[in-house]
Amino acid sequence: xxxxxxxxxxxxxxxxxxxxxxxxxxxxxxxxxxxxxxxxxxxxxxxxxxxxxxxxxxxxxxxxxxxxxxxxxxxxxxxxxxxxxxxxxxxxxxxxxxxxxxxxxxxxxxxxxxxxxxxxxxxxxxxxxxxxxxxxxxxxxxxxxxxxxxxxxxxxxxxxxxxxxxxxxxxxxxxxxxxxxxxxxxxxxxxxxxxxxxxxxxxxxxxxxxxxxxxxxxxxxxxxxxxxxxxxxxxxxxxxxxxxxxxxxxxxxxxxxxxxxxxxxxxxxxxxxxxxxxxxxxxxx
Numbered sequence: 001x002x003x004x005x006x007x008x009x010x011x012x013x014x015x016x017x018x019x020x021x022x023x024x025x026x027x028x029x030x031x032x033x034x035x036x037x038x039x040x041x042x043x044x045x046x047x048x049x050x051x052x053x054x055x056x057x058x059x060x061x062x063x064x065x066x067x068x069x070x071x072x073x074x075x076x077x078x079x080x081x082x083x084x085x086x087x088x089x090x091x092x093x094x095x096x097x098x099x100x101x102x103x104x105x106x107x108x109x110x111x112x113x114x115x116x117x118x119x120x121x122x123x124x125x126x127x128x129x130x131x132x133x134x135x136x137x138x139x140x141x142x143x144x145x146x147x148x149x150x151x152x153x154x155x156x157x158x159x160x161x162x163x164x165x166x167x168x169x170x171x172x173x174x175x176x177x178x179x180x181x182x183x184x185x186x187x188x189x190x191x192x193x194x195x196x197x198x199x200x201x202x203x204x205x206x207x208x209x210x211x212x213x214x215x216x217x218x219x220x221x222x223x224x225x226x227x228x229x230x231x232x233x234x235x236x237x238x239x240x241x242x243x244x245x246x247x248x249x250x251x252x253x254x255x256x257x258x259x260x261x262x263x264x265x266x267x268x269x270x271x272x273x274x275x276x277x278x279x280x281x282x283x284x285x
Contacts, residue, residue: 090149090170097134097151101170105132105151108173109166119159121195121276127155127164130186135167150176154186161252161277185233188255188276193231196255196274197224203281205272209259212267228262231255234273234284245275245282252277 089100097105106129110118118127135150149170157164163184167177188196200206201224213221221227235250236242246254253276260266271285 093146093149094134097132101149101151102132104170104173105153105168108168109153109175110155117159118155118157118164121156121158121192123158127157127159128189128192130154130156130163130189148172156186156253158253158277183251185235185250185253187233188231188253192253192255192276193229193257194224196231196257196276197227197229197259199274199276199279200257200269200272200281205281205283209267209269209272213261216261216265216267226262227267228260229257231257239284242284243282245280246273246284248278249273249275 089098091098091101110127115126118125120126120128132151132153135152137144137147141147151168151170153166153168155164155166156162161182163179163181163186165177165179165181166175168174169176200209201221210221213226232255234246234254234256236247236254237250242249254273255276256273257269258266259269271283273282273284274280275282
């Protein structure tokens with residue numbers, strides 16, 4: 001971006017896998033197919049339905065005609081899709097957490113005072129929710145016919161720069177374990193990547209991104225909604241040279257963002273890093 005010999009933020013990328021520093025163990029980020037990128041969504045299950053031909057006699061005579069095909073001169077019969085089964089309030093065994101269980105875990109994990117004391121990526125009350133997953137069964141329960149279901153929920157508290165994990169027993173509603181760690185940085189969430197991009201657009205260092213967008217699309221970049229963004233954790237201790245503005249990355253939560261025009265080309269933003277804890281933008285390389 002605005003290097004000595006280039007005015008722009010970086011050349012447009014035709015689409016490739018770009019390695020990005022991830023968590024404390026160097027998680028890589030693979031860019032999606034440039035033909036189209038979209039935020040993660042949760043898909044439901046659909047049942048399968050057999051569509052028979054209009055003339056079963058002809059199907060038998062010809063031998064194993066594909067289900068759903070029609071007799072000559074006739075339109076295919078319409079397909080039938082079964083409704084997804086209703087989701088229960090509580091899963092069984094190693095079933096994925098239900099929506100009701102996810103909501104319950106979030107309510108049980110933090111006391112009102114713990115919630116009020118934390119801060120999220122935007123500085124609002126409450127720590128930043130990162131993920132909620134079904135916990136592994138404990139070794140002592142391996143032979144149990146119906147071991148208790150537990151969920152592990154993780155937060156990042158931007159007030160203290162700490163990763164907070166809670167293990168909740170879904171049967172008893174009790175928080176069985178709490179972990180608090182500094183310097184451990186899981187991959188950023190969609191909300192954190194969005195906030196990082198907002199800070200880039202508000203920074204003088206974001207002018208190159210705006211120029212490249214203008215050149216590519218013929219109109220100004222005024223909102224993060226005009227971009228698809230992803231990101232990975234940036235750690236100062238894993239880099240050879242780091243500017244002073246980013247020296248605390250690793251202790252602070254810092255994100256290197258990759259960006260793509262919605263339904264358009266990639267724009268190289270890999271030399272910009274956002275310190276979400278300090279809410280500042282720096283350049284590397």
